[in-house]
Amino acid sequence: MRSSRSSVSRTLGPAVLAALLLVPNAASPAGAVPRDEDSPSLPGIRATVADGRPCTAKSAKKSARTPWAQSFLGIGRAWELSRGAGVEVAVVSTGADASRVPALDGRVTGGRDVVAGGTVEDDCVGYGTFLAGLVAGKRQEGLAAAGVAPEARVIAVRATDKRGLTTPEALADGIGAATASGARIIHVALAVPSAPRKLKDAVAAALKAGAVVVAPASAREWESGSGASRAESGPVYPAALPGVLAVSSVGPGGEPDTQGAEQGPRTRPRLSAPGVSVTGPGPGGGGQFTGGGDAVAGAFVAGTAALVLSYHPGLSGEQIAHRLEATAYGAVGDAPDPGVGLGVVDPVRALSAVLPEEHASSPSGTRNASAAHAVPPLDPPTARDHALAVAGGAVAVTLLVAFLAVVLPRGRRRGWRAGTAGGPTASAD
Numbered sequence: 001m002r003s004s005r006s007s008v009s010r011t012l013g014p015a016v017l018a019a020l021l022l023v024p025n026a027a028s029p030a031g032a033v034p035r036d037e038d039s040p041s042l043p044g045i046r047a048t049v050a051d052g053r054p055c056t057a058k059s060a061k062k063s064a065r066t067p068w069a070q071s072f073l074g075i076g077r078a079w080e081l082s083r084g085a086g087v088e089v090a091v092v093s094t095g096a097d098a099s100r101v102p103a104l105d106g107r108v109t110g111g112r113d114v115v116a117g118g119t120v121e122d123d124c125v126g127y128g129t130f131l132a133g134l135v136a137g138k139r140q141e142g143l144a145a146a147g148v149a150p151e152a153r154v155i156a157v158r159a160t161d162k163r164g165l166t167t168p169e170a171l172a173d174g175i176g177a178a179t180a181s182g183a184r185i186i187h188v189a190l191a192v193p194s195a196p197r198k199l200k201d202a203v204a205a206a207l208k209a210g211a212v213v214v215a216p217a218s219a220r221e222w223e224s225g226s227g228a229s230r231a232e233s234g235p236v237y238p239a240a241l242p243g244v245l246a247v248s249s250v251g252p253g254g255e256p257d258t259q260g261a262e263q264g265p266r267t268r269p270r271l272s273a274p275g276v277s278v279t280g281p282g283p284g285g286g287g288q289f290t291g292g293g294d295a296v297a298g299a300f301v302a303g304t305a306a307l308v309l310s311y312h313p314g315l316s317g318e319q320i321a322h323r324l325e326a327t328a329y330g331a332v333g334d335a336p337d338p339g340v341g342l343g344v345v346d347p348v349r350a351l352s353a354v355l356p357e358e359h360a361s362s363p364s365g366t367r368n369a370s371a372a373h374a375v376p377p378l379d380p381p382t383a384r385d386h387a388l389a390v391a392g393g394a395v396a397v398t399l400l401v402a403f404l405a406v407v408l409p410r411g412r413r414r415g416w417r418a419g420t421a422g423g424p425t426a427s428a429d
Contacts, residue, residue: 058284249275
């Protein structure tokens with residue numbers, strides 16, 4: 001008996017340990033991700049290139065870890081419902097390096113270059129490449145990182161010079177090109193300090209065409225040289241224009257990213273999303289970068305909008321925007337918080353929630369001011385929930401291994417013949 005128990009113990013020990021090791025971050029709740037970068041060794045990506053400096057060099061590094069933003073937003077759960085198939089997202093930024101980046105292969109089409117002319121074929125800055133990957137990048141072998149809507153397509157529109165700087169007029173032309181492309185989701189990943197009539201008209205035309213327009217709520221990404229960052233205060237555009245989803249960034253704990261928020265121009269956000277130490281692809285090859293800022297957060301909102309449009313293809317742009325706002329985590333109505341707006345975008349709820357007005361007799365496009373109240377936010381998983389799930393899994397594995405450790409040897413000894421019944425054997429007459 002002692003030798004039998006010893007055999008079972010030797011079998012169970014490694015098996016149970018392996019079972020526990022196979023459950024990543026077992027005791028870490030969603031929304032309580034460790035406050036560090038996905039990989040401190042990855043190079044950073046910036047929105048601009050300093051005057052006189054060469055184009056952004058490719059990264060030779062990768063991280064196999066699941067990016068914290070994907071876990072935080074529950075992207076894997078959202079993919080069970082939608083992956084963005086059939087949706088085009090225009091990213092108005094610095095272009096895209098689609099030909100050399102595996103994550104963007106088959107995902108990105110070069111749109112217009114409204115500054116230099118022609119069609120986008122490269123990306124000296126690399127920022128547009130990074131954002132395109134966050135929206136619709138496909139998973140590479142050995143890496144967990146992927147875009148929010150990996151089956152959507154990105155139309156890369158360049159509205160900057162080679163350094164990554166833009167003007168209100170160029171931005172208006174970029175939005176016009178995005179609208180003309182037919183994209184229903186437009187991520188304007190740039191900010192300027194003023195909105196001349198041309199920019200206002202471009203945004204109004206995009207909204208009238210049924211597009212969802214997403215833009216960063218601040219100009220912090222351009223602090224190194226853009227005229228947008230030199231204003232001491234005031235709103236930024238197009239985020240401050242009616243109908244635009246202004247987005248701010250949050251960190252791994254879900255708190256607002258306050259870096260640079262006290263200075264420089266800023267518009268009160270409508271939504272928030274991850275925008276601190278985010279992992280994504282970059283120019284030049286298959287290497288990865290980390291980036292941050294409100295434009296990065298906007299990429300997650302644009303990607304979520306693509307998921308929603310693919311899953312609910314009959315929705316108008318206004319209805320998609322309303323759904324994102326009403327289902328945001330922490331949404332409390334139409335009075336945005338100065339730091340996070342109506343809340344953090346929630347892809348799973350944005351896809352699956354049934355909004356009150358969808359049961360009402362009024363037209364489906366009518367905005368219900370109390371809708372956000374009527375859709376209570378989901379509580380994030382707690383450490384206890386994760387611990388119980390892991391413990392249950394470990395017990396199940398333990399019982400299975402114990403069963404195999406005892407039954408298999410006995411079966412071999414009997415030559416897999418059925419054993420005798422446990423009662424007395426009847427004698428033959």
